[in-house]
Amino acid sequence: MTFDCSLGETEALVMRAGRGAGLSWGQAQEAGRAVVRLAAAGLPAVTWLASALPKIQATPYAGRCPGNPFDLSGAVANKPSPDTAPGVRPGLCPVALGCGLADALPINARRCGTAVFEFESVWSPALIAGFLLPVAKRLGLSVRLKFNQTEMVTMHGLISSNGDPQCLSIEQAEHVLVILKLSDDTEHAAMLATDSSPGMTRCEIDDQVYAQLQAYAYKTYVPSTAVTRAEGAGAGLTDND
Amino acid sequence: MPLSPLPVGRAPETSQDTEKGAEASPIESVGSELRPPAQVMRLQRLGSFHQSRLSFLRILLRRMTGERWRLQRTYWDVDSTGVGTAIYEARGPARTYSLIAFARSLADADRSDRVIANAWDASFALFDGVPNAADIKRLSAQVPLQEAGRVSRSELTLSRANRSVRIFDHVRQALAAGRQPDPEVLNETGYLMRTTAVYGSGKFGAIDHRFLRDRDELAAPFQAEMLTVYLIRQFSFDIVEHLASADAPSQASTLAPASKRALGVGNATGLGMAPFLINHPVLFNNWILARETALQRIRSLPYATENTVDAFRDVVGRARQCASTWSSAHVGYQSRIKHYRQDLARLTDWMLKTDCFERRFPWDAVFCWAQDQLSIEGQEAVVSLLFEPHGELVDDLVAMMHADETDSHVLDGSMTVADMMAVIESGYASALETDFTNHEQSARFWYVSEEKLEPRIGERHCEPGADRESPLAASRDAVALYQVCRQFDAHDPIAVLVLQYPDLRHVAHRLQTLMRYPYAEIQDNLIAASLQPIDMLRCKLSFFGANHFDPRSDRWVRITLARHAPLMDELTQFADDWIYPPAA
Numbered sequence: 001m002t003f004d005c006s007l008g009e010t011e012a013l014v015m016r017a018g019r020g021a022g023l024s025w026g027q028a029q030e031a032g033r034a035v036v037r038l039a040a041a042g043l044p045a046v047t048w049l050a051s052a053l054p055k056i057q058a059t060p061y062a063g064r065c066p067g068n069p070f071d072l073s074g075a076v077a078n079k080p081s082p083d084t085a086p087g088v089r090p091g092l093c094p095v096a097l098g099c100g101l102a103d104a105l106p107i108n109a110r111r112c113g114t115a116v117f118e119f120e121s122v123w124s125p126a127l128i129a130g131f132l133l134p135v136a137k138r139l140g141l142s143v144r145l146k147f148n149q150t151e152m153v154t155m156h157g158l159i160s161s162n163g164d165p166q167c168l169s170i171e172q173a174e175h176v177l178v179i180l181k182l183s184d185d186t187e188h189a190a191m192l193a194t195d196s197s198p199g200m201t202r203c204e205i206d207d208q209v210y211a212q213l214q215a216y217a218y219k220t221y222v223p224s225t226a227v228t229r230a231e232g233a234g235a236g237l238t239d240n241d
Numbered sequence: 242m243p244l245s246p247l248p249v250g251r252a253p254e255t256s257q258d259t260e261k262g263a264e265a266s267p268i269e270s271v272g273s274e275l276r277p278p279a280q281v282m283r284l285q286r287l288g289s290f291h292q293s294r295l296s297f298l299r300i301l302l303r304r305m306t307g308e309r310w311r312l313q314r315t316y317w318d319v320d321s322t323g324v325g326t327a328i329y330e331a332r333g334p335a336r337t338y339s340l341i342a343f344a345r346s347l348a349d350a351d352r353s354d355r356v357i358a359n360a361w362d363a364s365f366a367l368f369d370g371v372p373n374a375a376d377i378k379r380l381s382a383q384v385p386l387q388e389a390g391r392v393s394r395s396e397l398t399l400s401r402a403n404r405s406v407r408i409f410d411h412v413r414q415a416l417a418a419g420r421q422p423d424p425e426v427l428n429e430t431g432y433l434m435r436t437t438a439v440y441g442s443g444k445f446g447a448i449d450h451r452f453l454r455d456r457d458e459l460a461a462p463f464q465a466e467m468l469t470v471y472l473i474r475q476f477s478f479d480i481v482e483h484l485a486s487a488d489a490p491s492q493a494s495t496l497a498p499a500s501k502r503a504l505g506v507g508n509a510t511g512l513g514m515a516p517f518l519i520n521h522p523v524l525f526n527n528w529i530l531a532r533e534t535a536l537q538r539i540r541s542l543p544y545a546t547e548n549t550v551d552a553f554r555d556v557v558g559r560a561r562q563c564a565s566t567w568s569s570a571h572v573g574y575q576s577r578i579k580h581y582r583q584d585l586a587r588l589t590d591w592m593l594k595t596d597c598f599e600r601r602f603p604w605d606a607v608f609c610w611a612q613d614q615l616s617i618e619g620q621e622a623v624v625s626l627l628f629e630p631h632g633e634l635v636d637d638l639v640a641m642m643h644a645d646e647t648d649s650h651v652l653d654g655s656m657t658v659a660d661m662m663a664v665i666e667s668g669y670a671s672a673l674e675t676d677f678t679n680h681e682q683s684a685r686f687w688y689v690s691e692e693k694l695e696p697r698i699g700e701r702h703c704e705p706g707a708d709r710e711s712p713l714a715a716s717r718d719a720v721a722l723y724q725v726c727r728q729f730d731a732h733d734p735i736a737v738l739v740l741q742y743p744d745l746r747h748v749a750h751r752l753q754t755l756m757r758y759p760y761a762e763i764q765d766n767l768i769a770a771s772l773q774p775i776d777m778l779r780c781k782l783s784f785f786g787a788n789h790f791d792p793r794s795d796r797w798v799r800i801t802l803a804r805h806a807p808l809m810d811e812l813t814q815f816a817d818d819w820i821y822p823p824a825a
Contacts, residue, residue: 004393007451008443025712026739026746033648061743099746103654103736134648201452202394222699222706224692 002204010203011036013213014049020219021053022061023095030102031095034130039203041159044169048094048124050209051171053216055123056093064093066100066119078119091123091172098131101178105135105143114181122147125173126161129154132178142183147173155183158191275533282529282764288776289617290783292820293625294635295531295642298786298802301467303636303817304458308334312472312809314479315339321487322346323362323480326381329472329809330371333458338397338465339368340472341377343385344480352403358437361387361401363476367469369395369448387438388693391446397465399447400439402473405507409433409481412496416485419492427503428566431789431801434477435507439466451647461639462528463785467802474506474803498808503822505804508787511797512696515777516687519713522751522761524644528784529760531638532624538634539627540605550598552630553607557592559821560626561585563788571792577618584611584619629818650754652746654736658729661738664752665723668762672716673723675766683717684770686710698774698796714768718748788820 005013011032018028031049038045056064059080066078080090097119108115122128129145129152136143142155148170150163161168205213280286292299305312311332319325323346331338344363351360364385368376376395383390384399392399408422408430415422441463442450453459478501485493518525564582569575588611597606604627611623628635666673677683686699686707701707712718722745729738735753739746755761766772774796782790787800805822807815 004391004446006394006443006446006449008449009446024743024746026748026750027743029747029750037648065740065743096740096743099652099743100736100740103652103734103739106653106655107734107736134651138651201449218691220689220709221691221694222688222697222709224690 001207003207003210005203005205005210007036007040007201007203010039010046010205013205013210013217014046016217016220017053017213018049018056018095018216020216021057023056027095027099030099030131031127034095034098034127034133036130036203037133038127038130038159040200042200043126043159043161045127045130046203046205046213047209048127048169050212052094052123052127053212055088055091056095057216058088059091059093061096064091064123065096066092078117080121089121089172091121092119094122094124094127095131097122098128101128102131102135105132105139105141105180108180109139109141109182114179116180117178119176119178120174122173122176124169124171125176126152126168126170128176128178129159129161133157133159136180136183140183141180142187144177144179146177146179147175153191155191156188160191160194275530275537278759278762279764281533282760282762284763284765284773284776284780286617286621287763287780288773289621290780291622291625292783292786292788293532293535294628294632294817295528295535295638296784296786297461297463298467298471298806299817299820300461300639301464301471302806302812302819304461305331305333306807306812306815306817308458309813310334312475312812314475317479317483319344319480319483321484323484323487326377327476327479328372328377329475331468331472335458336369336456337371338468339371340469340476341366341368341372341380341384342473342476343381344476345385347403349406352406359389361385361437362403362434363473363480364401365399365469365473365476366392366396367398367400367465367472369397388445393446394448396447397453398439398441398469399445400436400466400469400473402434402436402477402506404434405430405432412481413485413488416482416496417488417493419489419494421494421497421500424500424503427500429568430507431503431566431804432477432505432507433481434473435509435799436470436473437509438513439469439508441466441469454643454645460643462524462642467785470506470508470802471806471809474504474806475809477504477506498811501808502805505801505806508782508800508802509797510778510782510800512698512774512778514781515774515796516696516711516713518763518777518781519715519767521644521646522755523646523649523758526755526758526761527642527644530758531642533760534641535628535631535635535638536608536624539631540602540608542604542631542634543601545598545603549630550603553626554592556626556629556818556821557585557589559818559823560622561589563821567789569791571794574790574792577616580616581618581622584615584622587614588619588623629821632817650750652735652739652750652753654734654739656735656753657731658726658733658735658738659731661735661749661752662723662726662731664756665719665726668752668755669716669719669723671764672720672766675716675720677717677720681770682766683768685768685772687713687767698772701768712747714766715748715751715762716764716766717768718745719752721745722748722752786820 014035015028015032018031019025035045035049080092125147132143133154136154137157145152148167150167152161313330315330316328323344325344327342329340342363342365347360347362366380366384383392387401408426411426412422478496482495564585567578597603611620675682680702684701686701688697688699688706688709688711690697699706725742735749739749775792775798778798779790782800787802789801791799805819807819
C-alpha cells in the first residue's frame with residue numbers, strides 16, 4: 001500500500017520528519033527540497049531518507065557531520081567521528097554532507113580542473129545528488145557520485161544513474177567519491193539522449209515509510225492543552241456567528 | 242511579460258501617455274521613488290491595507306468577465322433536510338472547473354470555526370474538469386472528512402463552510418413565508434455561509450500549484466481558491482432557497498438578485514494564514530511590489546483627465562457608502578472604522594476645494610495630502626482608491642504577482658561572512674538594536690499544534706512547547722547569525738559557518754534569498770509581546786479581495802469575500818469596480 005502524495009506534501013513531510021529526527025530547520029528544509037528533486041526524477045528518495053533518520057537521531061551532529069569539504073590539499077578521506085550511540089555504526093549524514101558539498105561547489109568551481117572528494121561510511125549516499133543538482137546546474141558543472149558499483153550523474157538539472165537499483169538504495173556505503181568538473185556539450189548531449197526520467201508530478205510513499213515519517217514529524221508538534229486550544233489560535237471553540 | 246523585481250527607488254517604465262499629451266516622460270523626478278520598505282513593511286501599515294484592482298478575487302472576476310466564462314449549476318440532489326450533492330461548472334475558453342458540494346445539516350452545538358472541528362454544514366472540492374460518477378463517489382467519501390481525508394491530483398482545492406447562525410435561519414424563514422429577508426439583517430452580517438478553510442496547492446493530496454501555473458487562468462495568485470469561494474457563494478444562495486422551498490413548497494419565494502449581490506462568503510481566519518507571509522517571502526515581495534509600482538505609476542502621471550477625476554470622485558463616494566456598513570465588535574477596530582469614515586469625509590471635502598487636478602502631478606498631490614492628513618487606514622484606502630480609475634496602468638501588473646518557488650534560490654556558500662554581515666546591517670538594522678533577551682521582545686513563539694496541525698502562538702515564558710518553535714522569527718535569527726559571524730574571519734565563506742552552525746542555515750539561506758527582494762520581509766519583531774497577528778491576516782486577506790474586516794481577537798478575524806459581486810449568470814453586466822456598490 002502506498003500514499004499518493006503531492007510533491008509539496010512530500011517536501012513538507014520530509015522537512016518535518018528530518019527536524020523531528022534532529023536535523024536543524026535549515027538542513028531539514030534542504031532535505032525536503034533534495035528529496036523532491038530526486039522523487040521528481042522517479043527515484044525512491046523518500047525511502048532513502050527514511051532509512052537514515054534513525055541513525056541521524058542517534059548520532060550527535062559532530063559525529064555525523066563531514067569535515068571541511070573545501071579542503072582539496074591532503075585528500076584526507078572524510079570519515080565519521082566515533083562519537084555515536086552504542087549499536088549505531090558510525091556514518092556521515094547525507095543531509096549534512098549534501099548541504100556542505102553544495103555550499104562548497106561555488107568555491108570549488110573557481111578552481112580549475114577536476115575536483116575529487118572522498119568520503120567514508122556515508123548513510124544513504126544517493127541522497128547527495130539531490131542536494132547538488134541545482135548548484136551544479138547553475139555553475140555548469142557535472143557532478144558524479146560513485147559508490148557501491150553504481151554511479152549517479154547530475155548536470156544541467158538532470159539526474160541519471162546506472163547500476164543495480166538495489167546498489168543505489170544502499171543504506172551505508174563505505175567509500176563514496178564525488179567528482180566535479182565543468183560539464184561539456186558531449187556529456188550533456190549523452191545525458192539528454194539517455195534521460196528517461198519520467199518527470200514525476202506525484203510521489204508514491206510506502207505506507208510504512210509514511211507512518212515512520214509521520215512519527216518523526218509529530219516530534220515537531222506541540223501537544224495541546226485546554227488553555228492552548230482555547231487561546232492559541234484565536235477562534236472560539238463554538239460558533240456564535 | 243512578467244516584470245522582474247527592481248531595486249527600490251526605480252519604477253518600471255510605462256508607455257502610457259496622458260490625454261493631455263506626452264511632453265514629459267511619464268516617469269519624472271517627482272515620485273519616481275517607490276515607497277521605501279522601511280515605511281511599507283511595517284505591520285501597522287500592512288495591517289491597514291484594503292482590497293484593490295490587484296486583489297485576487299477581482300482579478301478572477303475580471304478575467305471571467307473578459308473571457309465570457311460560462312458558470313452554471315449542473316447538478317442538484319439535495320433532500321428536504323439539506324443533505325446531498327451539488328455541482329457547479331465554470332467553463333472558460335481553455336478549461337472547465339467544477340465545484341462539488343457535499344451538504345449536510347449540523348446541529349448548532351456542533352458548529353465551529355476552528356480547524357479542529359470535525360463536521361461542517363458543507364464541504365467542497367474544486368475538480369479539474371467535469372467529474373464522472375466514480376469521481377463523485379470517491380470524493381463523497383473523502384471530502385467531508387477534510388483534513389482526515391485525501392483528495393487527488395484531479396482536485397485543486399478542498400474546503401468547507403458553515404451557515405451563519407446570525408442570518409441563515411432568518412433568511413430561510415422569510416423566504417418560506419413568501420417574503421424577502423430584512424435588508425438590515427443581511428447588511429449586518431453580509432454572508433449566509435462562512436468558509437473556515439480553503440486548502441489548495443498540494444495540501445491533502447491536491448495537485449501542486451507548480452503544475453498549474455502555466456495555465457493562463459491560474460497564473461495569478463490563488464485563482465483556484467477564489468473560484469472555489471465564488472462558487473460556494475452561489476451554493477449558499479441555492480441551499481437557503483432549497484430549504485425554504487422544502488419548508489413551504491407552495492408559498493416560498495426566492496432571494497431577490499439585489500439581496501444576493503449584497504451577500505458574499507464569510508471567512509473566519511485564524512493564525513493558519515499568518516505563517517504564509519513569512520514562508521513565501523519572494524511571493525509576498527512581488528505582491529507588494531506590484532501594488533507599490535501601480536501607485537508609483539499613478540503618482541507619476543503629469544496630468545489627470547476629466548474622466549479619471551470624475552471616476553475617482555465617484556468611487557470615493559461609493560467607498561464612503563461601503564464604509565457605513567463596515568462594523569466590528571472589536572473595540573480597537575471600532576475606533577479605526579470611525580477614523581476611516583472621517584478620513585473619507587475629509588478627502589471628499591478637500592477634493593471639492595483643491596485645485597490640484599488643474600496642476601501637474603495631481604495624483605501625487607492627492608497621495609501626499611493623504612499621507613500628511615489621514616490615518617494609516619485612510620492612507621492605504623486612498624492608495625487602493627487611486628487604482629480604480631487607472632486600470633490601464635494597474636492591471637498588467639498582475640503578471641508580476643507570482644513567484645517560482647521551486648529551486649529559485651540555493652544557498653551560495655562562497656558569500657563571505659563580511660558580505661552577510663553587511664546584508665544584516667542594511668536590512669535588519671532595527672533588529673540589531675533589539676534586545677531579544679528582554680522578555681517583552683521574545684514573549685511569543687509560533688508553533689504547530691499536535692491537534693489537527695493547527696498553527697498557534699504561545700507565550701514563551703509561561704507555556705510549554707518553545708523547544709518546538711517554528712522558524713518564523715526572522716529578525717531574532719538574523720541577529721543570532723550576525724553575532725556568530727563576528728566569530729569568523731571577514732573573508733571566510735559562509736559555507737564554513739553554516740556547516741559548523743547548522744541551526745543558522747535557515748536564516749542564512751533566507752537572508753541571501755531576500756537580498757534582491759526589498760518588500761519580502763516584515764520589518765517588525767514577530768515574537769514580541771506587542772505583536773498583533775491580525776495585521777498579518779488582514780494584509781493577506783486584503784490581497785485576496787476581502788473587506789469588512791471584523792477582528793474577534795488579536796489573532797482571529799472575520800471577513801467577507803465577493804460581497805456586491807455580480808452573480809454568476811450576470812458577470813458581463815457589471816463593471817470591474819463592483820466591490821463599491823452604486824451610490825444609494
